[in-house]
Structure formats: C-alpha cells, structure tokens
Amino acid sequence: MFRDISILDTLLDQLWDAQGYWREPGNAGSPSSPGIRSVSRGTFPPINVGSSPDSVHVYLFAAGLDPQSLNATLQQNLLTLSGERRLQVEDGAARYRRELFEGPFQRVITLPEDVDPDAVDARYLNGVLHIRVGRREEVRPRKITIH
Structure with a gap:
C-alpha cells in the first residue's frame, strides 16, 4: 500500500x-x-542562491560529502559544481533501503552578469559549501551627492 x-x-x-x-x-x-524552485524535488545537491549589493552567495547542501571530492569552476557567470557522493557499506552487509543519493553529480548555476571571477571565496563547513562571488566594482551602484 x-x-x-x-x-x-x-x-x-x-x-x-x-x-x-x-x-x-x-x-x-x-x-x-x-527564483522559488529552479529544479524538481530530489535534485542533488540542493542549493540556495542569494545576493547582496557587493556579492552573490551560493550554498550547496552536501552533508556527508568529502570536501576533497568537490569541484567548483567559474567561467564568466556560469558556476559549475560537481563531485561524487560515496556511501559506506560494510563488507558483506546488505542494504534494505537506500534514500540518500549516491554517485556523481553536477550542477550549473547562472549567476548575475556582474560577478567578478577574480573575487571568489569558497568554504566547506558542517556539510554546507558556501561560495561567495564578489561583484565587479565598476558596475556597483554609486551614491550620487546632489548639491
């Protein structure tokens, strides 16, 4: 049933x-x-993308992944995140149920056109990869003083 x-x-x-x-x-x-949901449920790994006036923030939720298995590249405004999740199974053990994704993955995210490929910082902490991409200085809004 x-x-x-x-x-x-x-x-x-x-x-x-x-x-x-x-x-x-x-x-x-x-x-x-x-902006609400860009892919169907179950896509691995899930991501959140947000922005501030000076940067774009990408959060990739990948608990249980070895950070060494992650790859990130930025070409112009396309961020490509890839890697592989391998689940540990004891020798001789049988699986009765498997709900976690296992295998290679790749996500390609289109970022705003004003991102600066030279201003990227990535950190993996507690199963979350946080990538911060700065925006180019010349395209940021500037306050104009009115006299």
Missing part, C-alpha cells in the same frame, strides 16, 4: 513539474517564479 502511495506521489510531482506548478505555501496552483 505504501509503495502505491509513493508511486502516486512521484507521478503527481512529475505532473506538477511538467506544468510548472508547485505545491508551496502561498504559491499553490500558480506558476512558479524562477
């Missing part, structure tokens, strides 16, 4: 994804805006 419910839930998610609708509070039954 629970397997049937899981299959039904997956089919409904696929239908909602295909129609561009999401079941999120305040957004049920209306087309999603690109």
